[in-house]
Amino acid sequence: MLSARTTVAFPRIATFLPAILESLAAHDMPVTAREDTFVAVCPFGEALLTPGRESLAIQIRAASGPELNRVRHAVTGLVGFVAKSEALRIVWAGDAVGPTFPPDLRILTVRDVQAITPRMRRVIFEGQDLARFDTRAQIHTRLLFQPEDAVTPEWPMLDDAGLIVWPGGVQRLGSRVYTIRRVEPANGLLWIDFFDHGGNGPGARWLRRAVPGDVVGALGPAAHGPKPARRILLVGDETGLPGIARILEDAPDDMEGLALVIVADESERQLFRMPKGVEIQWLLRTSPAVNGAQTPLCAAVRALDWSIGHEDLFVWVGCEFHDFRAIRHFLRDETKLPASRIVAFSHWRRGMSEEDIIAIGGDAVAA
Ligand SMILES: Cc1cc2nc3c(=O)[nH]c(=O)nc-3n(C[C@H](O)[C@H](O)[C@H](O)COP(=O)(O)OP(=O)(O)OC[C@H]3O[C@@H](n4cnc5c(N)ncnc54)[C@H](O)[C@@H]3O)c2cc1C
Incomplete structure (x- = not known):
């Protein structure tokens, strides 16, 4: 004892x-x-x-x-x-006093980086004790990135009061939220599909330099995942695609529904397993109809035939803030879909880094 x-x-x-x-x-x-x-x-x-x-x-x-x-x-x-x-x-x-390693943090090591499309990279990580991430109820993780010139990685620790203490100064970590595309605890593997959006934030910068042997921290899992339903509507951009693919790969064979996904052009389309009764519609930013719309994903959601009702329907949304906000308002205010049947996340916001979004607060990140 x-x-x-x-x-x-x-x-x-x-x-x-x-x-x-x-x-x-x-x-x-x-x-x-x-x-x-x-x-x-x-x-x-x-x-x-x-x-x-x-x-x-x-x-x-x-x-x-x-x-x-x-x-x-x-x-x-x-x-x-x-x-x-x-x-x-x-x-x-x-016994066992002093700083302790947070129980919800895992260290992941890059095993492989694969190009799925010109802009989408699949990073396959190896790690120990990954069972906590193996849940359909929560499919997101916060990744912690070491500073580019860090010689020895430093991780957050819990102090004696159980409060998290972050490395400071030159050891300061970057962090961003991603979707767990797949996890195999028995093999110690976890996949994340990263979209290289071309910007200069800590996530995209880490992705561009990632090579086997690199380490990241993974906190979580967190946030609401998909809910069981017979019919499903999945809406997303490149950052929502990993969640959409995971939900469809895990879905029962008799599930029916539609996935609306916006990507840059034809080359960004992906193939993955999905139930026969689910259709996927790709919206291309290069198409003139899409190009002119302020919130093209919302326009596509509005254009669906809502007169058939929404009995047993679950809607999952993961995309840019303006589309997310417009879709959420449309679903709640115009279709009257109960909030309990919607899981919607703003995955990023045009012109703003995550730090900028946190600084303005409000519902800019998730709902
Ligand atoms: C719940 C959740 C799940 C997510 N899952 C995934 C996932 O599986 N894969 C994935 O790639 N991303 C995912 N994201 C999105 C990712 O966290 C953001 O894109 C994040 O901004 C990337 O961080 P960064 O450091 O590269 O850029 P930041 O420092 O946050 O932003 C820098 C600049 O890049 C711009 N930017 C950020 N993202 C995009 C984008 N997608 N397209 C165009 N410009 C952008 C910003 O507007 C800003 O101007 C998820 C986000 C959330 C909240």
Whole structure:
């Protein structure tokens, strides 16, 4: 059994103790009193809280380092949150303390880079313990890119409070969100299809220099994935295509529907397995009809025959912000499709990097 402990100076412990115990119980750590100590138990271990006159002693016990840290971070996070006004200094001693590797981060090594079309590259990564990415409910990951001249990769770590600490200065990481095109945990493989949009952001720059042996971090998975339905409408550009291809390859044979995909020209069309009842329509930016439209994907969605109703229909959208916004409004306001049957993401925004989008906030990234 491993153990870590701390004694925190806490002048107003008497005021905060009931809320701390309540919060532990509310987070699936039921508490029982044992003489002057409160014992909170969870599946990974236990926390013993002993209040003093102006202090709180905490001891964590668990069978392994990762479990010890899971309980330690949970308890530190809850105590810190409940007593935020007290600005407590919590310093741990004992087993497995100090910065720890985030449990939702994996290091991936480039195994191969393949050209699928003139602008689309498939990067096949190798990695260990990839089972967490093998879910249809969440198909996105945030990739972390090392600085171009980094000699030794540095990764984010969790501090004693379970808060993420990012490498700074020259070791600062770039990061962007991508779709997991395919994952094979048994073979330790994960595919990402990257679109080289020609810009100069950290994602596109990393792609252009990627060679076997390069490493990236992968956080997640995150965000809502596709939902089960008999009929499907999939709408996207090159950045949505990896999600569309994955959804169709995983779809049951009797699924019916349509995929509307916009790409630069004929050479960017891709072939992949899909149910017989699903049709794919390629819109080419070079075509005059598409060229003139402000939001060409939305124009194509509007032009569909919506009079047949949308019973058992699920719609998935991944594309540029302006199309995303127009499609989402059309679906919600004009077709009255319930929000629960739409998963729509703005994958990028014309003229703006991800940092620019975050700076303006709002619903610019996803919905
Ligand atoms: C949920 C989700 C899933 C995604 N999945 C994928 C995926 O599987 N494959 C993939 O390639 N991308 C995917 N993206 C899109 C990708 O994250 C963005 O394209 C991102 O901006 C790329 O980062 P960057 O560093 O290359 O460019 P940034 O630094 O973000 O942007 C630099 C410049 O490039 C422009 N730019 C960015 N993307 C494009 C584009 N597609 N076309 C034209 N100009 C662009 C920006 O407007 C900006 O002017 C996904 C995004 C999200 C949110």
